[in-house]
Amino acid sequence: MPSKVAFIGLGTMGLPMAVNLSSAGFDVTGYNRSPHKAQALAQRGGQAASSIAAAVDGADAVITMLPDSPDVETVLLGEGGVFATAPEGALVIDMSTIIPETARALAQEGEKRGFCVLDAPVSGGESGAIAGKLAVMVGGPKTDVEAAAPLFEAVGATFVRVGPAGAGQTVKAANQLIVAGNLQLVAEALVFLEGHGVDAEAAMSVLGGGMAGSAVLEQKGAGMRQRRFEPGFRAELHDKDMRIATSAAREAGVAIPVAALAAQFMAALCAQGDGALDHSALLKIVEQLSGRQSPS
The missing domain is CATH 3.40.50.720 (NAD(P)-binding Rossmann-like Domain)
Known part of the structure; x- marks a missing residue:
C-alpha cells in the first residue's frame, strides 16, 4: 500500500x-x-x-x-x-x-x-x-x-x-459527451420554460423527480436558473475534452452527431470569451440563439 x-x-x-x-x-x-x-x-x-x-x-x-x-x-x-x-x-x-x-x-x-x-x-x-x-x-x-x-x-x-492503458481516458471522453449533451438540453429546457412564463424553479424540481432527472440537473440547475456561472468546471476545459472526444470518434469511425453539435456550442461559448465560466454557461448560447436576455 x-x-x-x-x-x-x-x-x-x-x-x-x-x-x-x-x-x-x-x-x-x-x-x-x-x-x-x-x-x-x-x-x-x-x-x-x-x-x-x-x-x-x-x-x-x-x-x-x-x-x-x-x-x-x-x-x-x-x-x-x-x-x-x-x-x-x-x-x-x-x-x-x-x-x-x-x-x-x-x-x-x-x-x-x-x-x-x-x-x-x-x-x-x-x-x-x-x-x-x-x-x-x-x-x-x-x-x-x-x-x-x-x-x-x-x-x-x-x-x-x-x-x-488508455481505457480510462476513453471512458472519460464518453462521460464528457454525455455531460455536454445533458447541459445543452437542460439549458434549452430552461429557456423554453421561461419563454412560456412557467415557474422554472417549480418546473425543474418536478422534472428532477422523473426520468428527466440527472446529476447535471441536480448539480447545475439552480445555478443556471440564477445565472450563476462560477466555475466548478471551466468551459474551456470541457471544450478541450470535447475536442478529444470528437477526434477519438473520428479515429474509430463512430458517428456522434448530437455530441458534435454540443461540442460546437461549447466552442462558441469559449470563442465569445466565456471559457473561464462554468460549463453550464452554455445557457448563454441558447439565450442568444433565442434572441432572449437573461431575466433580471
Missing part, C-alpha cells in the same frame, strides 16, 4: 483531492507551478515542494492532475520530470483528462523505465473533489489498479478498472 504520495497539479480539482489524501493518512507532498497552491496544501495537512524532483523524492505513488495532454507529457517526460526523478517502481497515476493515445504512449514509456502507470481520470467536478465523491475510471494492469485502490478510495465514491 502506498504511503508517501507526490501530487502534481493543485488546481480547482487537484488541491481538494490532495487534501483528502492527506486527511486519509497519506504523507502528501504537492507541487504546482504557482507556488501559493502548494502552500495552500501545506496549510491543510500536506507539504509543499519547490520542484517536481523534490515532490517525488521517496514517493511510493505520484499523482498528476493537469489541464491537458502537453502538460502531462512535460511533467512526466521532461527534464527533471517524474520519469527522470521518481523512485523506480513507483505508481504513476495520471488523473487528468487527456488524449487516450497519449495515455497509452505514456504507459508504454513508463513501463520501459520501471514505473507502473495508470490513467485514472475523474468525474464529479469541484464539489465531488471537495467531498471525496469522485467517480474514477481507471485504465491499466489489474494488479497496479489494486495497489492504487486505497488512493482512489480516498478521493472517490467509486472507482472501476475499465480496461488496459
Whole structure:
C-alpha cells in the first residue's frame, strides 16, 4: 500500500483531492507551478515542494492532475520530470483528462523505465473533489489498479478498472459527451420554460423527480436558473475534452452527431470569451440563439 504520495497539479480539482489524501493518512507532498497552491496544501495537512524532483523524492505513488495532454507529457517526460526523478517502481497515476493515445504512449514509456502507470481520470467536478465523491475510471494492469485502490478510495465514491492503458481516458471522453449533451438540453429546457412564463424553479424540481432527472440537473440547475456561472468546471476545459472526444470518434469511425453539435456550442461559448465560466454557461448560447436576455 502506498504511503508517501507526490501530487502534481493543485488546481480547482487537484488541491481538494490532495487534501483528502492527506486527511486519509497519506504523507502528501504537492507541487504546482504557482507556488501559493502548494502552500495552500501545506496549510491543510500536506507539504509543499519547490520542484517536481523534490515532490517525488521517496514517493511510493505520484499523482498528476493537469489541464491537458502537453502538460502531462512535460511533467512526466521532461527534464527533471517524474520519469527522470521518481523512485523506480513507483505508481504513476495520471488523473487528468487527456488524449487516450497519449495515455497509452505514456504507459508504454513508463513501463520501459520501471514505473507502473495508470490513467485514472475523474468525474464529479469541484464539489465531488471537495467531498471525496469522485467517480474514477481507471485504465491499466489489474494488479497496479489494486495497489492504487486505497488512493482512489480516498478521493472517490467509486472507482472501476475499465480496461488496459488508455481505457480510462476513453471512458472519460464518453462521460464528457454525455455531460455536454445533458447541459445543452437542460439549458434549452430552461429557456423554453421561461419563454412560456412557467415557474422554472417549480418546473425543474418536478422534472428532477422523473426520468428527466440527472446529476447535471441536480448539480447545475439552480445555478443556471440564477445565472450563476462560477466555475466548478471551466468551459474551456470541457471544450478541450470535447475536442478529444470528437477526434477519438473520428479515429474509430463512430458517428456522434448530437455530441458534435454540443461540442460546437461549447466552442462558441469559449470563442465569445466565456471559457473561464462554468460549463453550464452554455445557457448563454441558447439565450442568444433565442434572441432572449437573461431575466433580471
